[in-house]
Amino acid sequence: MAPSDKTYSVPLYTTSNGCPVSNPNAMIKMGKVGPALIQDHHLIDLLAHFDRERIPERVAHAKGSGAHGYLEVTEDVSDIVSADFLNGIGKKTALFTRFSTIGGEKGSADSARDPRGFAIKFYTQEGIIDWVNINSPVFFIRNGVQFPFLVHTQKARDPQTNLKDVNMYWDFLCNNPESVHNTMIIFSDRGTPFSYRHMHGFSTHTFKWVNKEGQFHYVQIHLLTDQGIKNLTNAEAHALQSDDPDHAGRDLHEAIERGDFPSWTLYVQTMTPEQAEEAPFSVFDVTKTWPHKDFPLRKFAKLVLDRNPENYHAEVEQSVFNPANTVPGIEPSADPVLQARLFSYGDTQRYRLGTNFTQIPVNRPLQAHCPFQRDGAVCVNGNYGSVSNYPSSFEPLKYRVDATNNEAHEKWASEAISFQWGATDLDFEQPRVLWEVYGKTRQQEALIHNVAQDIQGAKPEIQKRVMEYFSKVTPEISDRLSEALQK
Numbered sequence: 001m002a003p004s005d006k007t008y009s010v011p012l013y014t015t016s017n018g019c020p021v022s023n024p025n026a027m028i029k030m031g032k033v034g035p036a037l038i039q040d041h042h043l044i045d046l047l048a049h050f051d052r053e054r055i056p057e058r059v060a061h062a063k064g065s066g067a068h069g070y071l072e073v074t075e076d077v078s079d080i081v082s083a084d085f086l087n088g089i090g091k092k093t094a095l096f097t098r099f100s101t102i103g104g105e106k107g108s109a110d111s112a113r114d115p116r117g118f119a120i121k122f123y124t125q126e127g128i129i130d131w132v133n134i135n136s137p138v139f140f141i142r143n144g145v146q147f148p149f150l151v152h153t154q155k156a157r158d159p160q161t162n163l164k165d166v167n168m169y170w171d172f173l174c175n176n177p178e179s180v181h182n183t184m185i186i187f188s189d190r191g192t193p194f195s196y197r198h199m200h201g202f203s204t205h206t207f208k209w210v211n212k213e214g215q216f217h218y219v220q221i222h223l224l225t226d227q228g229i230k231n232l233t234n235a236e237a238h239a240l241q242s243d244d245p246d247h248a249g250r251d252l253h254e255a256i257e258r259g260d261f262p263s264w265t266l267y268v269q270t271m272t273p274e275q276a277e278e279a280p281f282s283v284f285d286v287t288k289t290w291p292h293k294d295f296p297l298r299k300f301a302k303l304v305l306d307r308n309p310e311n312y313h314a315e316v317e318q319s320v321f322n323p324a325n326t327v328p329g330i331e332p333s334a335d336p337v338l339q340a341r342l343f344s345y346g347d348t349q350r351y352r353l354g355t356n357f358t359q360i361p362v363n364r365p366l367q368a369h370c371p372f373q374r375d376g377a378v379c380v381n382g383n384y385g386s387v388s389n390y391p392s393s394f395e396p397l398k399y400r401v402d403a404t405n406n407e408a409h410e411k412w413a414s415e416a417i418s419f420q421w422g423a424t425d426l427d428f429e430q431p432r433v434l435w436e437v438y439g440k441t442r443q444q445e446a447l448i449h450n451v452a453q454d455i456q457g458a459k460p461e462i463q464k465r466v467m468e469y470f471s472k473v474t475p476e477i478s479d480r481l482s483e484a485l486q487k
């Protein structure tokens with residue numbers, strides 16, 4: 001039997017191969033003034049591991065904080081979803097959550113103006129499902145292929161100067177006017193949440209929930225904070241960037257340490273395939289919200305975070321979330337941004353952590369049996385012993401029915417086409433309503449102030465295009481922006 005891996009609790013200091021070291025501060029040298037000797041295995045072992053301490057940071061969402069918790073089903077949703085972990089009032093499922101900003105590097109400030117990631121990994125009896133949410137109900141792009149361009153312009157640095165570039169940032173948004181809905185959210189005070197505890201989460205995309213009869217609904221998930229929404233002003237967020245760049249991670253950790261466990265109430269919006277046909281916008285358009293009056297929120301669960309990680313690198317840095325990880329009863333929709341995501345996460349995680357990243361404890365399903373995936377670097381799960389490495393006599397498993405209703409709606413028959421989903425007038429209708437809503441809460445002033453602050457250093461032609469961009473929502477925004485810039 002292998003010795004326990006809990007060697008860290010033994011108060012004896014050893015090299016990584018377990019050899020006791022009497023003085024970790026000493027080196028083996030040719031006399032007091034001579035050179036070091038390569039036979040000093042402790043020195044070589046220590047330095048070689050140190051040299052490899054960093055793993056690649058996430059290409060997006062590099063700065064983050066995590067916590068463990070659970071989901072508890074509070075209402076019966078068996079009529080719309082067959083997923084085991086959502087069936088049975090009172091059923092609890094362990095989970096791990098990672099909050100993040102999108103654009104900043106690993107050491108960047110938590111208070112940056114940016115959407116926040118709110119990724120959740122559920123350890124269900126039917127495997128792992130990840131809900132890789134953000135705190136905004138809409139996203140900047142709706143052509144999945146554009147994500148690298150979005151990240152290059154919003155996060156990456158100029159190829160020559162290595163400086164962030166406000167011109168590139170706004171150039172991209174203006175070239176893709178369907179982004180204006182999310183831009184208006186991120187440049188309101190909602191773009192700088194007071195903490196991770198005080199913001200909502202959204203699936204943002206449409207998914208499909210399939211019930212036990214095989215009927216599906218399109219759904220969107222809302223996680224509404226029980227702590228109440230609280231945001232920072234631009235000035236407060238700027239001050240925190242230098243005073244306490246880790247403020248949101250600190251707030252989360254300290255709240256959990258003092259037993260003030262943050263929680264969210266979960267709701268689902270549902271749409272039948274027939275309603276989707278009638279809706280004035282595409283159900284696959286991630287730049288649109290579903291009006292609550294037509295598609296009311298239906299409560300179904302409570303999410304609680306009640307345990308801090310023991311070790312940041314092991315549990316938070318090495319955690320992976322992938323929208324392709326799902327369980328029977330929950331399926332992706334044809335949203336083209338979601339479809340692109342289904343490839344990207346597993347791919348980057350194989351690069352970031354190596355082929356066997358699902359063997360890392362935080363990523364491990366409660367049970368898994370996939371002996372046809374074996375070997376590879378750092379394989380530590382026993383590698384399925386002598387179990388056959390190809391399928392020979394497995395019975396096909398009809399686990400649960402697949403979606404069957406309204407096949408016409410999701411029956412694809414077409415030739416391959418090159419398609420870019422361009423902007424139309426429809427894209428400015430919801431932002432126009434949002435502008436009116438902002439009028440009731442002083443967020444019109446916040447939006448104007450925050451955008452003006454951001455573009456004041458941009459080139460005049462970019463400033464002009466930003467005015468045009470917002471004037472498609474209403475000329476009132478560009479007029480007020482123009483005034484604010486002249487002050």
Ligand code: HEM
Pocket residue numbers: 057058059060061064098099100116117118119132133134139143144145147148202203204205319320321337338340341344345348349352
């Ligand atoms: C085509 C569009 C997108 C692509 C290609 C993409 C790709 C990625 C990649 C490569 C990562 C890093 C993953 C890792 O290293 O483990 C990431 C992180 C993340 N993405 Fe996306 N993304 C897209 C859109 C979105 C959207 C629309 C949302 C939310 C609705 C989202 C939410 C997140 C979150 C929350 C994380 C951080 C996960 C964590 O905490 O580890 N992404 N994304």
